[in-house]
Amino acid sequence: MEKLKPVKHAPVLIAGAGPVGLTLSALLSRCGVQNVIFEKNAELSQHPQAHFINCRTMEIFRHAYSPNLMRRITEIVPDQSCWRHFIYATSVLNGTEIGRVDNFPSSSTSRNTAAPPLAAHQVLDRHSPAKVIHLSQSRLMPLLFDEVLAEAGDTTRSRGGKGGHVVRFGHEVKDVREVVEGVQLLVEEKETCDMHVFQGHYVVAADGSSSVIRHKAQISMLGERGVQHLMNIHFSSRALAQATSHRPAMLYFIYNAEVVCVLVAHHYPSGEFVAQVPYFPPAQSPEDFGPVTVRALLDAAIGTAFTDLTVHSVRPWIMDCQVAQRYRSGRIFLAGDAAHRFPPAGGFGMNTGIQDAHNLSWKIASVLQNSANGALLDTYETERRPVAERNASLSMHNFSRSLRVPQALGLNVEQAKDAARISSRISNAMSKALLPYMFAVGRWPLKSLENVRHPYGEMCLAKARKILRDGASLPLLFPTDDIGFRYRPEFPRAQNAEESIHHGLGLDHLQVGGRLPHIWLQCLHPDTGESLGNISSTDLADQLQAAFLSSGIFDFTRSRPFAILLSSSAEEKITLSASQTVLKGWNMPLIGVKIIMRPEVSSHSSTTTFGEFGQEDQQALFRHLIKKGGCLTLNDIEGNWEQRIHSQASSILVRPDGHIQALLPSDKDLDIDF
Ligand SMILES: Cc1cc2nc3c(=O)[nH]c(=O)nc-3n(C[C@H](O)[C@H](O)[C@H](O)COP(=O)(O)OP(=O)(O)OC[C@H]3O[C@@H](n4cnc5c(N)ncnc54)[C@H](O)[C@@H]3O)c2cc1C
Known part of the structure; x- marks a missing residue:
């Protein structure tokens, strides 16, 4: 009861x-x-x-x-060397390698001449203190x-x-x-x-x-349901992990006459993988993926049968594209x-x-x-x-980009969906018997990939390799969408992934609603003037709050989100009053950060966060901050603030999540939009 x-x-x-x-x-x-x-x-x-x-x-x-x-x-x-590549092959171990994508190349592979000469990961390195991980x-x-x-x-x-x-x-x-x-x-x-x-x-x-x-x-939910149906097969095999050490990858896109799937290498040390195998309802259903079928599919994808391979779970998963x-x-x-x-x-x-x-x-x-x-x-x-x-x-x-290589290899997802629909109209027993043959016929062209001298196979490989070489397949990094999004109504939809990857250009541009750009700033000890380390401007809002909370000596912001005002104006003192007006409805505490140019301070190469400063240094900083009425001074050690940011606004009001709330050219001329 x-x-x-x-x-x-x-x-x-x-x-x-x-x-x-x-x-x-x-x-x-x-x-x-x-x-x-x-x-x-x-x-x-x-x-x-x-x-x-x-x-x-x-x-x-x-x-x-x-x-x-x-x-x-x-x-x-x-280590990044284990996951920097996407590999396209006829099997994981020793099948023909159709090609590979290095997501961390030494230079841009873009054909777009208007794009900056940086690869996507280099754009991210320049504009963020953080690194993507697998x-x-x-x-x-x-x-x-x-x-x-x-x-x-x-x-x-x-x-x-x-x-x-x-x-x-x-x-x-x-x-x-x-x-x-x-x-x-x-x-x-x-x-x-x-x-x-x-x-x-x-x-x-x-x-x-x-x-x-x-x-x-x-x-x-609004949008498209059932873009694709997939079986998610979670399995492990240390033998497989060891055997792939000659070509480790984050994703293996596998195309052969027995199976088409994507294999995700989740964790090499424990040999943990997930295979995503498409299935086509209504003729196919998750029940068709019993232990024997699953094992046969995995062996075909890997290219050999490892005895230590253990299947942990087999789950259906429907790929949707919807927003509430x-x-x-x-x-x-x-x-x-x-x-x-x-x-x-x-x-x-x-x-x-x-x-x-x-x-x-x-x-x-x-x-x-x-x-x-x-x-x-x-x-x-x-x-x-x-x-x-x-x-x-x-x-x-991105999903449609991921279909370009299989299309070049002669596979057609729409035909597979049609075959499943047609076979569902005939009797269940007949459909169950017929469908595997129909799919096998659909995958038949992939046989030719194993034979390098086969003219059809050569043609398909050449087409697929061109797509990979031109950077037209699925990429991993999207700087503009990753760190360049803005909280503004007119923020446009991405037209295509190429635009999204190579844009990267606007990431230094100060925009209300955008994330405060990343610049390394040197934190100086308030008493000795020595460098404590370089901290990122993007870390400031959250990090200051975190450090205050753990310091326990500064009650002003305790347990309350606060905003920061960064100012590089020539004035000796920065005025917090204008920002207080902006923050009125939020009733939010404010901390001022004055950016100064003090080139004579010796460069300190270490990069850090406030939370990593020693406790004594933190306390000295906070005592100084209280003495200065809530203002902290940071040194523009590399001159990047001056070069890249100062000309756009002398004061920037930043919300607790690091996004820009207002640009304040001067106290009298506020660019505020609520
Ligand atoms: C194959 C695959 C690959 C993916 N790869 C990536 C990737 O590389 N990067 C990425 O960013 N995303 C990826 N995703 C998406 C990512 O897994 C999800 O977006 C993420 O798990 C969503 O997190 P969540 O906390 O919102 O929901 P979930 O992870 O689904 O967690 C919801 C939790 O709520 C619990 N719950 C449900 N109902 C109730 C209830 N009534 N009462 C109490 N508890 C309940 C569930 O048990 C679950 O623990 C991938 C997804 C799939 C399927």
Whole structure:
């Protein structure tokens, strides 16, 4: 019998302990906002899905979390040499190599003469202190989980069990409803079947693509369903990992007469891989992928049968390209896959979700901690939804780019879909017998790839290789969409991935709504004048807050999001009053950062974050900051601020998430737009 327990309270209730729910929880706790996550499963998901973490997400990990997270990521992240390539071949081990894409080439491969002469990774290196990584979602999540517990001061370590007060495993959200004083979640404790009612100021649905909360809030998804149907086969084989040491890659695109699939090398040391094999309903269904079939497909893709190969799970997965019609319904917010689902080409799913959490956390904290105007919360949808729409269209474009090589090899996805539709019209038994032959015929041209002297095979290979050589296949890095997106209504949709990759040009351009560009600035010891290290301008807002919180000596911003005003004006003192006017509705504390040019200070090559300064240095800095009425001085050691930023605005007002709120040419001439 269900038992209904009395109402329990927490300011923010989060559904789902995926990467997005975990990130939101840690960031809220960091701002002092108490929250609870409900996760229906008994433990964190072990299934490796996402594996590419983009630059903006890495910036968030770098500056919004404690240095501990980055230290632990660095310890486990694989060396770039293992994952820099996408390999196209007839089998993983010894099949014909159709070609490969190096995602970190020494120079640009673009044919676009208007593009800068930098490769995409070089553009990112110039414009960000962070680096993209290849790290399996299932290995990242335990690290995020530990941060959730640390930020909330939860010492009960509830992973895989009960007892934690922040993450409630085995608790399934069944319903949501708004009440006069807040919003309530009806949650079932799965072990006991007890029903609990939790009440909060806000609910965030981070419960994934089939979100119950989105459904209950009657928010529909707009866009394309069923772009492709795939079986996700999670398996491991150390023997395979060792055998691929001569050609390691992040992705293997495999085309042969037995199987067409993408193999993701999630973790070489443990030999963990995922194969994504397309299937074609209605004639095919997940039930067709029994253990014998799966094993045969894997052996054909690998090119040999390894005895240590173990299949962990086989799951169907429908690739959609959809964005929720709304991100907010009253006190309910959607984030992550609950709000958007994209084709994985380009790796935007988890990254976009983590960035949703980053955007939403400081807004909720401002309303709850700073008594900011509640209208601030409306900007979550107006800012994040256009970004999701843009990433959705870019992911679709990437998906079609990923089909160029198989098309050149004679494969046709549309014909396969047609064959599946036609065969579903005949009797089930006949269709089951016929379809494998129809698909085998479709894959037959791939036989010719194994024979280099086959004229048809040679022609196909030549076409496919040209696509790869010209950089027209699926790329990995998208600087403009990764770090160049803006929170403005007129922010355009990406027309195509080529434009997106090579743009990179506008990344230094100061724009309201854009992320503050990255410039290394030298932090000087306030008493000795010695360099403490170089910190990135993009890290400033979050990092200052994090450092203040941990220092415990500076109460002004404690547990409250704050803005920063960076000024390089010639005035001796920077005026904070104009910015205070801008921030009035937000009721937000402000810290001033004065950028100076002091070339005589010896260059200090080490790059760091505030959180990594020694405790004594931090305290000296904060004492100085208090003495100066909330102003900090940083040295433009390389002259890049002067060269690239100063001419555009002498003062820049930056929000807690590092995006520009206003450009202030002078106190009298404010460029403010709310
Ligand atoms: C094959 C594949 C490859 C991908 N590659 C990438 C990539 O390289 N980079 C990238 O950025 N993204 C990638 N993605 C997308 C990425 O995996 C998702 O975007 C990401 O997992 C979304 O995170 P989330 O926290 O929003 O949702 P989820 O990870 O789905 O987590 C939701 C959580 O909510 C829980 N839950 C659900 N319902 C309830 C309920 N009623 N009550 C309580 N708990 C509930 C679930 O158990 C789950 O733990 C890939 C996806 C796939 C399928």
